[in-house]
Every structure is written in structure tokens, then in C-alpha cells.
Amino acid sequence: MGEATGVSTSGITVEHELLADVVSRQLEAMLAVGNYDAVKLLLQPVQPVDIAEAISNLPTTLQAIAFRLLSKNEAISVYEYLSTPTQQRLLSKLRSSEVLEVVEEMSPDDRVRLFDELPAKVVRQLLTELSPDERKVTSELLGYRAETAGRLMTTEFIDLKEGHTAQQALAVVRRRARETETVYSLYVTDAERHLTGILSLRDLVTADPQARIGDVMTSDVLSVRTNTDQEKVARTIQRYDFLAVPVVDLEQRLVGIVTVDDVIDVIEQEATRDLYAAGAVQAGDDDDYFTSDLFTVARRRVVWLAVLVVASFFTSEVIAANEAVLQRVVLLAAFIPLLGGTGGNVGAQSSTVVIRGLSTQSISALGRLRVVAREAMAGALLGLLMMVLVVPFAWLRGESALVGISVGISLLAITTLAATAGAAFPLVFDRMGLDPALMSTPFITTCTDVAGTLIYLKTAGWLLKNLPQLLQAGSISTHFLPSLVS
Numbered sequence: 001m002g003e004a005t006g007v008s009t010s011g012i013t014v015e016h017e018l019l020a021d022v023v024s025r026q027l028e029a030m031l032a033v034g035n036y037d038a039v040k041l042l043l044q045p046v047q048p049v050d051i052a053e054a055i056s057n058l059p060t061t062l063q064a065i066a067f068r069l070l071s072k073n074e075a076i077s078v079y080e081y082l083s084t085p086t087q088q089r090l091l092s093k094l095r096s097s098e099v100l101e102v103v104e105e106m107s108p109d110d111r112v113r114l115f116d117e118l119p120a121k122v123v124r125q126l127l128t129e130l131s132p133d134e135r136k137v138t139s140e141l142l143g144y145r146a147e148t149a150g151r152l153m154t155t156e157f158i159d160l161k162e163g164h165t166a167q168q169a170l171a172v173v174r175r176r177a178r179e180t181e182t183v184y185s186l187y188v189t190d191a192e193r194h195l196t197g198i199l200s201l202r203d204l205v206t207a208d209p210q211a212r213i214g215d216v217m218t219s220d221v222l223s224v225r226t227n228t229d230q231e232k233v234a235r236t237i238q239r240y241d242f243l244a245v246p247v248v249d250l251e252q253r254l255v256g257i258v259t260v261d262d263v264i265d266v267i268e269q270e271a272t273r274d275l276y277a278a279g280a281v282q283a284g285d286d287d288d289y290f291t292s293d294l295f296t297v298a299r300r301r302v303v304w305l306a307v308l309v310v311a312s313f314f315t316s317e318v319i320a321a322n323e324a325v326l327q328r329v330v331l332l333a334a335f336i337p338l339l340g341g342t343g344g345n346v347g348a349q350s351s352t353v354v355i356r357g358l359s360t361q362s363i364s365a366l367g368r369l370r371v372v373a374r375e376a377m378a379g380a381l382l383g384l385l386m387m388v389l390v391v392p393f394a395w396l397r398g399e400s401a402l403v404g405i406s407v408g409i410s411l412l413a414i415t416t417l418a419a420t421a422g423a424a425f426p427l428v429f430d431r432m433g434l435d436p437a438l439m440s441t442p443f444i445t446t447c448t449d450v451a452g453t454l455i456y457l458k459t460a461g462w463l464l465k466n467l468p469q470l471l472q473a474g475s476i477s478t479h480f481l482p483s484l485v486s
Contacts (some may be wrong), residue, residue: 020053052081064093076105084117109154112141152228153247153256166207195254232442234263277437311446322457343414343452344445350375350422379419383412393442409457418448
């Protein structure tokens with residue numbers, strides 16, 4: 001993280017991270033005594049994003065009061081930064097005219113994001129009360145599939161014509177700048193609104209005033225379709241360092257743009273979902289886990305836990321099926337947790353790096369089969385390194401070769417298998433069109449635990465039968481074995 005910047009508000013200098021907390025505490029104290037003029041002075045120099053966080057930190061009863069004290073333009077900016085639960089609470093507490101005024105002035109993409117979280121009945125009511133132009137735009141965006149470029153884009157952009165001169169184009173930019181999302185990227189369309197070119201504001205400002213836009217623009221334009229997945233849109237903007245990317249329909253007509261601020265939200269949303277999935281937690285629609293009630297928290301976590309508990313029954317069945325081996329050498333049971341835990345950790349490490357590699361597309365350069373092979377070799381190497389630590393201890397603790405050799409062979413096999421499975425499962429899910437993050441850490445751990453226990457006990461059972469002969473064939477005295485083996 002970069003160095004925090006000092007910010008001054010009402011005579012107090014604080015760091016960015018502490019600003020919202022300071023403002024929130026002062027807000028609460030002022031609102032409690034009804035000192036509304038002081039509230040307005042306090043919020044005047046504060047950025048909208050910090051005001052939004054400060055209001056969200058207030059008690060529910062004070063949030064609407066604080067929001068009403070904002071000016072119209074300030075209220076619209078602040079509302080777009082509020083969390084979805086806070087937005088919904090304010091909608092229920094503000095008068096209908098106040099709600100409509102805020103919703104009407106929101107940018108189309110932010111309005112659609114809010115409508116996605118509201119009950120259908122409320123959305124229908126708000127749509128009917130919007131102005132015809134805003135209602136048309138909002139309905140169009142809501143018509144696109146969720147989590148696509150069409151649903152994410154804004155229709156507030158500046159488009160120019162090839163026949164415009166640079167001077168005419170600058171006049172268009174000046175006239176429309178206040179009502180658009182960004183002016184740094186300008187798009188050129190023909191009479192049928194087909195996207196034909198792009199130019200930056202810098203190119204326009206530095207061009208000869210009488211130069212045609214068609215001569216100044218760049219014809220090679222990178223765009224996305226309305227049905228492009230939002231994660232792919234985010235990768236496109238990240239890859240080419242765009243501030244915005246144009247969105248076209250199936251007929252290559254320019255219908256909107258996706259800006260970098262929306263992409264940052266997508267990256268955060270997708271990363272949150274992947275982390276939840278990796279921890280075997282179902283992500284909610286708004287991903288706001290810590291503001292959810294306890295019942296919702298339990299519901300999100302219990303589904304995967306129930307699956308993992310059922311899967312763990314197989315471990316119990318494996319142990320029960322090999323009871324005879326454990327009865328003959330009871331000490332074998334002491335190393336089951338060690339082997340299961342090691343396999344689970346190795347598998348979790350492999351699945352984590354592969355899922356991340358799929359997300360960043362860094363795997364494509366190496367190839368999927370080579371990735372799996374590489375992780376398998378890494379697992380085998382880890383097993384050999386672990387054997388150096390574990391086998392001597394197991395041998396001495398068991399006072400025989402049986403336990404040491406069983407643990408060593410099993411450890412090598414389990415780490416190799418776990419690394420291979422941890423790498424392969426996410427790749428298989430990705431090839432099937434499913435979310436690779438569904439191959440969560442607990443799932444990989446449970447699978448390797450079952451397989452590792454089976455490998456360990458079967459190896460020990462085989463050695464019980466064959467180790468004496470193997471040692472004698474190697475001219476090694478059998479006094480190293482317990483009497484039950486010799």
C-alpha cells in the first residue's frame with residue numbers, strides 16, 4: 001500500500017484510513033444534540049466516498065438524518081458509494097420524492113446495480129416514476145444478462161463523427177462533459193452508430209483545429225460485446241491499461257462503455273467470491289458477509305460443511321475396513337493425522353496456485369498438462385523432503401522398520417497424489433465451464449485425507465505380510481522387526 005495522505009477536516013488532521021471513523025464519531029455526536037449546522041460544516045471538505053463510509057458507520061436511526069443534510073449534488077455522489085444494505089435502508093426511510101430525485105440523477109450503471117438488489121415490486125414502482133429517457137436506458141441495461149458487459153456498462157459517453165473538425169469536436173465535448181462518465185476516451189461512430197474509431201482527449205486538444213476527426217482518430221479499436229463476461233472485460237482493461245473500453249452490440253453498434261472504476265468493483269467482487277469458494281463458503285448476492293444475520297451466515301457455510309462431513313465418513317470406513325492392521329500395530333494410528341494433514345495442505349497449496357493462475361491467465365503460457373505434471377513433481381519433491389524429517393522419528397518411535405517404512409512410502413505417495421489432484425481438479429472444472437474455485441481447500445483436503453488413509457493402511461498391511469522376506473532377502477537381520485512381524 002502507498003503512504004497514507006494526511007487529510008484535514010474541521011481542524012483535525014488524520015490519515016485516510018482513520019478519516020471515516022473520525023467523521024463518523026463527530027457526526028454521531030453532533031446529530032445526537034441536533035447541531036445540524038455543524039454537521040454541514042464538518043462534511044463540506046470531506047470526499048463523497050469518505051462521507052458514505054461515515055454514514056454507513058452511524059446507527060441506523062441517524063443515517064437518514066445525516067443523508068438529508070447533504071446538498072442535492074453531494075447526496076447523489078455519496079449515495080453511489082454507499083453499501084447496498086445502507087442504500088436499501090435509506091430508500092425505506094426517505095420520502096418518495098427524495099428517493100426519486102436521487103435515483104433519477106444516478107448514473108445508469110449505478111442505478112441498475114441498485115435495482116438488482118431491490119425487490120421486484122420496488123423496482124417496478126421506481127421505473128414507472130423515472131423520466132422517459134432514464135426509464136428507457138435503465139430498462140435496456142436491465143435487459144442484459146447479469147455479470148456481462150451490457151449489465152455493467154454506462155450509456156453516458158461522448159461519441160463523435162468522422163466528418164467533425166477538431167474544433168467542432170471540442171465544442172461537443174464541452175457541451176456534454178458534465179453529463180458523461182468520462183471525457184478522456186472519445187469514440188467515433190458513423191451514421192448507423194457503428195464504432196469506427198477512437199481518440200484520446202489529448203489527441204483532440206493537440207490536433208489542428210481544422211483537422212478532420214477521421215484523420216486524427218485510431219481506426220484499430222478494441223471493444224467488447226454486450227454479452228462478454230464481466231471478468232473478461234476486467235482482464236481486457238487491465239491488460240491494455242484502458243480507462244474505459246467501448247461496448248458494442250452484435251451489429252457492432254456502440255451502445256455503452258465500461259469504465260475502470262466499475263472494473264475495480266468487478267475485480268473485488270470476483271476475488272471475494274473465489275476466496276469464499278476456496279474456504280467452502282457460499283458467496284451472497286452482495287458478498288457483504290459481515291453485515292448478514294447469523295442465520296444467513298450459517299446457511300452459507302453449512303452446505304459445503306455437510307458435503308465434507310459426508311465425505312469424511314469414507315475415512316472412517318477406510319479405517320474400519322483395515323481394523324486388523326491397526327490391531328496388530330496400534331502405533332500406526334498415531335501417524336494417520338500427520339499424513340492426512342500433510343496431504344491436505346499440499347493439495348490446498350496446489351489448488352490455490354492453479355486457481356490463481358487461471359484467474360490471471362498465467363497458466364496459458366505453460367499449458368495445462370505441464371502445470372499438472374509440474375505440480376506432481378513438486379509434490380514428490382515435497383514428499384522426499386518431508387521423509388527426511390518424519391521417517392527417522394517414525395522408525396525410532398515404532399522401534400521397528402514397519403512403521404518408518406510405511407510412513408515414508410505413504411508420505412511420498414500422498415504428497416504426489418495431493419499435488420496432482422489439487423492442480424487437476426480446478427483445471428477440469430474450468431474446462432467444464434464451472435468455477436474452478438469450487439474445488440475448495442476443504443474439499444481437496446477431505447479427498448486427500450480419504451485417499452491418504454487408504455494408501456497408508458494398505459501399505460502397512462502389505463508390509464506386514466512381506467517385510468520379513470524383503471529384509472531377509474537383503475541380508476538385514478530381522479531383529480529390527482517386532483515379534484509380531486518376524
